Amino acid sequence: MDRVTNKSWPDERGRFGEYGGRFVAETLMPPILSLEAAYEEAKVDPAFIAELDDFLTHYVGRPSPLYFAERLTEHAAKENGSAAKIYFKRDELNHTGAHKINNCIGQLLLAKRMGKKRIIAETGAGQHGVATATVAARLGMECIVYMGAVDIVRQKPNVFRMRLLGAEVRAVHSGTATLKDAMNEALRDWVTNVDDTFYCIGTVAGPHPYPAMVRDFQAVIGHEAKAQILDREGRLPDAVVACIGGGSNAMGLFHAFVPDTSVRLIGVEAAGRGVKSGLHAASLTGGKPGILHGNRTYLLQDENGQIADAHSISAGLDYPGIGPEHAWLHDTGRAEYVSATDDEALEHFQLCAKLEGILPALEPSHAIPRTLDLAKDLGSDAIIIMNMCGRGDKDVFTIADALGENIAAGTDG
Amino acid sequence: MSTRIQTVFAKGRPAFVAYIMGGDPDALTSQRIMNALPGAGVDIIELGFPFTDPMADGPVIEEAGIRSRKAGTTLASILDMARTFRRDDDTTPIIVMGYANPVYQMGYAAFSERAAEAGIDGAIIVDLPPEEDGPLRAEMDARGLSLIRLATPTTDAERLPKVVSGSSGFVYYVSMTGVTGAALAQGGSVAEQVTRVRDAAHLPVVVGFGVKTTERASQIAKEADGVVVGTAIVKALHEDGEEAALDLVRALADATHTAR
Ligand SMILES: Cc1ncc(COP(=O)(O)O)c(C=O)c1O
Numbered sequence: 001m002d003r004v005t006n007k008s009w010p011d012e013r014g015r016f017g018e019y020g021g022r023f024v025a026e027t028l029m030p031p032i033l034s035l036e037a038a039y040e041e042a043k044v045d046p047a048f049i050a051e052l053d054d055f056l057t058h059y060v061g062r063p064s065p066l067y068f069a070e071r072l073t074e075h076a077a078k079e080n081g082s083a084a085k086i087y088f089k090r091d092e093l094n095h096t097g098a099h100k101i102n103n104c105i106g107q108l109l110l111a112k113r114m115g116k117k118r119i120i121a122e123t124g125a126g127q128h129g130v131a132t133a134t135v136a137a138r139l140g141m142e143c144i145v146y147m148g149a150v151d152i153v154r155q156k157p158n159v160f161r162m163r164l165l166g167a168e169v170r171a172v173h174s175g176t177a178t179l180k181d182a183m184n185e186a187l188r189d190w191v192t193n194v195d196d197t198f199y200c201i202g203t204v205a206g207p208h209p210y211p212a213m214v215r216d217f218q219a220v221i222g223h224e225a226k227a228q229i230l231d232r233e234g235r236l237p238d239a240v241v242a243c244i245g246g247g248s249n250a251m252g253l254f255h256a257f258v259p260d261t262s263v264r265l266i267g268v269e270a271a272g273r274g275v276k277s278g279l280h281a282a283s284l285t286g287g288k289p290g291i292l293h294g295n296r297t298y299l300l301q302d303e304n305g306q307i308a309d310a311h312s313i314s315a316g317l318d319y320p321g322i323g324p325e326h327a328w329l330h331d332t333g334r335a336e337y338v339s340a341t342d343d344e345a346l347e348h349f350q351l352c353a354k355l356e357g358i359l360p361a362l363e364p365s366h367a368i369p370r371t372l373d374l375a376k377d378l379g380s381d382a383i384i385i386m387n388m389c390g391r392g393d394k395d396v397f398t399i400a401d402a403l404g405e406n407i408a409a410g411t412d413g
Numbered sequence: 414m415s416t417r418i419q420t421v422f423a424k425g426r427p428a429f430v431a432y433i434m435g436g437d438p439d440a441l442t443s444q445r446i447m448n449a450l451p452g453a454g455v456d457i458i459e460l461g462f463p464f465t466d467p468m469a470d471g472p473v474i475e476e477a478g479i480r481s482r483k484a485g486t487t488l489a490s491i492l493d494m495a496r497t498f499r500r501d502d503d504t505t506p507i508i509v510m511g512y513a514n515p516v517y518q519m520g521y522a523a524f525s526e527r528a529a530e531a532g533i534d535g536a537i538i539v540d541l542p543p544e545e546d547g548p549l550r551a552e553m554d555a556r557g558l559s560l561i562r563l564a565t566p567t568t569d570a571e572r573l574p575k576v577v578s579g580s581s582g583f584v585y586y587v588s589m590t591g592v593t594g595a596a597l598a599q600g601g602s603v604a605e606q607v608t609r610v611r612d613a614a615h616l617p618v619v620v621g622f623g624v625k626t627t628e629r630a631s632q633i634a635k636e637a638d639g640v641v642v643g644t645a646i647v648k649a650l651h652e653d654g655e656e657a658a659l660d661l662v663r664a665l666a667d668a669t670h671t672a673r
Contacts, residue, residue, distance in 0.1 A: 013544065023513055023540045025469045027565040027590050030572060174475060175465060187468045192591040194567055291513040291540065292466060304487040305518030307465040 010325070014208020014295075017331060019324035022207040024294045028187070031194045036209040038114050043216065048109065055105045059138070062102075062220065065090045066228035066385070071355040072368075076375040083375040084238065084382035088358070089225045089253060091389045098361065098390035099221060099249045100131040100202060106217035108135045111198035118193065119143045121200045122186040124151055124179035124245065125316030125363065126158025127390055128202030133167035143167040146185040148178040151315045158394050176309045179245075179319045183293055203246025204323030207294030211323050218252025225385050226256045238378055239264035242387040243367040244337070245281075245316045247323035249389035254335065264336060266374065267326060268367045270312035271339035281310035283322040284330050284337040297324040313342035313398065314362035316390070340366040346402055348372075349392060361390030362398065415534035415559055417506040418582045421456045422617040427634035427673065428456040429666040430619055432510065432643030434477035435460045435494050436486030438651070443481075446655060447498055451505045453659050454666025457619075458498075459537070459641065462491040462511040469539045471594035473644045477651065488515040488524070492531040499532035506534040508561060508582075513540045516549065525552040535559030535582050543576055550579060563587050564610050577614035584614045585641065587622045588633075594644030595623060604636040611638075627668035634672030640665070 014020045022032060042048040056062040069086045076083035091099040111119060119136045121143070123129030129145040136143035145162055149171045152159050162169050175181035183206075190199045204211045204218075222240070229237055240257055242250035244267040257263040272280035280286055283298040290299040292307060300308040300320035310320040329335035340348075348368035352360050360368065364387065371386045378384070392399070400407040421428050431450055436443050450458055463478035463486055470478070488511075495507050509528065516524045516538060528536065535558055541549060543562065550560045559582030567590060568576050577584050588603055589595065603620055610618045620633050621641025630640045642665050650658035 021545055022542065023545050024542060025539050025565075026542050026563045026576065027469075027567050027587065029542045029544070030567040030569060174472070180466060184466050184468050188471075188592045191469060192595065194590050291517050293468070294540075296517075299514075301514065301518070303518065304489070305464075305515035306482065307514070 010208060010212050014212070016325045016328035019297050019327040020208055020211055020295050022294060023291045023296065024207045025191060027191050027194060028207070032207050039110060039209055039213050042110055042113055048113065052106055052109055055109070056102065056220065060095045060101050060105065061093065063224040063228070064093050066225055066232065069356055072352065072372070073375065075351070075355055076372045077380070080376035082380035084378040084380065084384050086371055086375050087229065087383065087385045088388040089221060089385055091221060091249065091387060092361065092391035096127070096131045096134050097393065098127040098131065099218060099252060100128040101134065102220055102252065103202065103214050103217040103248060104128070104131040104135045104200060107198070107200045108139055108141065111141070111200070112139055114198065116196060116198035117141050118197045119200055120146065120186050120189050120197055121202060122146045122179065122182035123202060124148070124182070124318055125314065125361070126151065126155040126162065126394060127316060129167070129169070130158050130161050130165070132200050133162045133165035136167065137165045144189070145169050146172050146182040146189070148176070148182050149173050150177040151179065154398050155315050155394055156397060178310070179315070180293070180307065187293070203248040204251045204325060205246045205293055205295060205297070205321060211295065211325055214248050215251040215255055215325060218248050219255040221249065221252035221387065222254060222256030225253060229383065229385060233383055236260055236263050237385045238382040239266055239374055240385045241266045241268065241367050241371045241374065242389065243268045243317065243363045244322060244326065245319050245363060246321070247326045249387050251323060251325055253385070253387045258334065265329065265334060266370065267335055267337045268370045269337060269339040270314060270317035270366055271341045272311040274341055275339060279311040280339070281312040281317050281319060282339045283320060284326065285339050287320070289327065292321055295324045297321055297327045313345060313402065314366065316361070316363040317366065338370050340369050344369045346399065349399060358388065359392035360388055361392045362395045364389050415506060415557065415582060417504060417534050418457070418559060420504065421506060422583065422638060427637065427669050428619065428639035429454055429669040430457040430459055430621070430639050430641040431455040431646055431662055432459040432461060432641060433650070434474060434481050434647055435462055435491040436481035436484050437477040437647065438480045439484040440486065440490065440494070442655065444494055444497055446650065446658065447494060448501065449659055450662060451502055453662040454670065455505065455662060457506045457508060457639070459508050459510045459643065460491060460495060462486070462488050462509055462515060464512040464515060467512060469592055471592040471644065473594045473648050477647045488519055492527050492533070495533050496531040507532065508535045508537055509533055510537040511539070513538050521549045521552045525556050525558060529556040529558055533558065535561050537561045537563065537585060539563070543579055546579070561585055566590055566606070573610065573613045577610065577616065580614060580616060583617040583619055583638065584610055586610050586618050586620045586637070588620050589623050591622070593622060602636065603633055607636045627664050630665050631668040631672040634669040640669045
């Protein structure tokens with residue numbers, strides 16, 4: 001399955017350089033090892049690949065378009081004289097509205113193969129929860145989604161969607177009541193119910209094999225984008241850009257381009273109210289290596305190794321860690337990591353809506369300002385692909401709130 | 414292996430192991446409780462250090478960790494607690510227990526050095542399975558400290574030798590799948606599992622997770638080399654105060670010691 005595998009990394013211990021690994025309680029080691037074995041088998045099984053492809057084509061709606069964002073390109077050129085061509089990889093057009101479902105189809109087909117019927121997941125923005133609930137409904141599986149109480153408030157539409165899809169949403173009140181705590185709670189559930197439960201992690205984090213497996217399932221984004229840009233432009237892009245929460249949409253886009261060293265890989269972390277303010281979620285920019293949620297990676301933490309609270313207006317980016325492969329791409333210099341603030345994301349959400357007629361999710365809204373900067377920097381002969389990894393419908397309440405408008409049901413207009 | 418640990422198991426009676434969250438609810442109270450544990454019958458002290466994301470713990474220990482962190486506890490202050498304890502007690506083994514990241518941030522070598530200096534005998538690091546504990550183990554071994562491994566119901570026959578081969582001091586058998594303090598009022602004999610682990614390890618086997626009552630402690634002590642109680646003690650301390658917690662410890666220790 002050349003499309004989704006890469007033999008050279010991680011190593012057999014799940015390491016990307018010094019990052020990754022399997023830092024879990026002993027109770028979880030045996031299920032993690034059997035998951036790894038099942039995945040290794042499935043990913044080279046033509047029947048598994050065929051079923052996955054069939055779902056991706058007819059259920060998710062792949063391939064997603066590669067779209068020339070002409071007016072944003074013009075906007076950048078107007079400010080600068082000339083600008084690189086900006087393309088959007090339109091994963092927001094997927095069924096359920098984000099890239100998350102690519103991974104959920106893969107993992108739940110694997111769960112089915114392993115005979116597991118009880119699915120658990122953690123979610124931040126609710127997109128991974130919705131995608132998991134969707135696929136679980138389709139495959140006739142029980143689904144429990146852990147979600148921080150804070151996120152339940154700011155992502156109400158997605159909570160309701162999950163319930164409509166038959167999932168049980170369990171509020172997590174511990175810690176900061178956001179994504180990292182939802183992940184703790186999901187791990188506790190898994191430790192308790194190892195026999196019948198499959199834990200569907202929503203990003204390229206967690207113990208090995210998750211970072212590699214989730215990347216492989218998301219790699220379809222970059223493989224399609226590469227073929228599409230070669231078809232459209234006859235050459236590789238100069239840069240690919242994606243926002244980073246745990247890093248799955250970014251790894252999905254980057255993966256196919258890692259060997260193409262002429263292509264710059266640029267990840268955009270959430271700078272919240274500014275990296276200097278301390279209220280941010282930029283683990284690579286503002287964190288240091290540590291151990292959390294099964295892997296060694298960059299983490300926001302204090303000098304005593306306690307995990308610090310992340311902050312972002314975007315629930316999907318509000319996580320104090322980052323997938324280990326990004327930590328490695330960062331240290332080796334193969335990828336570059338920058339950040340964008342809450343305010344920049346809000347401003348570019350609106351710009352994108354007005355210029356392109358696309359309501360981006362708050363997560364990819366973080367990638368837009370850095371894409372524009374880069375477009376101005378590189379000038380008119382260059383090509384950039386940005387991952388438009390989710391749509392903004394789920395965020396309209398948060399955005400209305402930030403803009404001081406009341407759109408709650410029952411008010412007029 | 415630490416001679417203190419050896420001495421405990423050489424007594425030939427089941428050992429009572431008590432877990433407390435260091436620094437809960439504050440440094441002074443916690444120190445007082447710790448110092449009183451041997452007098453209440455505790456043979457080995459598991460001294461928890463707090464972490465923001467205790468993935469294998471239930472709410473009772475998680476909340477104890479939150480109180481402890483609020484009171485300013487760090488891994489360094491936990492080592493200080495042990496040092497203070499050692500002024501009056503040079504025989505009761507102290508095992509620190511918690512998650513990897515605070516240890517990793519201190520540095521495995523620095524941690525081992527400082528732990529040995531403070532009179533600590535060993536550590537249990539919940540999220541360092543055998544696959545990941547090599548670097549810390551090397552540093553601890555070099556200073557005569559035990560890195561104690563957990564065996565669980567999911568540790569199958571194939572994996573067990575690997576898990577126990579690296580343990581030193583004793584093996585901690587987690588008698589159920591789940592988080593600490595889970596409401597599983599699980600009964601039944603642990604004889605089979607204990608024998609399985611002991612035969613593979615050739616080390617004493619202590620059993621914990623989910624033990625709350627003197628009846629259960631006594632039942633387990635019939636088969637195992639020791640019984641660990643954590644959540645019930647942490648809960649009693651928080652809800653009913655120091656005296657009640659020590660009364661519970663005395664009763665559990667007594668039930669354990671007189672089980673056979
Ligand atoms: C649309 C969208 N983009 C990005 C993310 C962040 O996750 P990742 O970095 O794994 O792509 C999320 C997470 O919820 C999301 O919903």
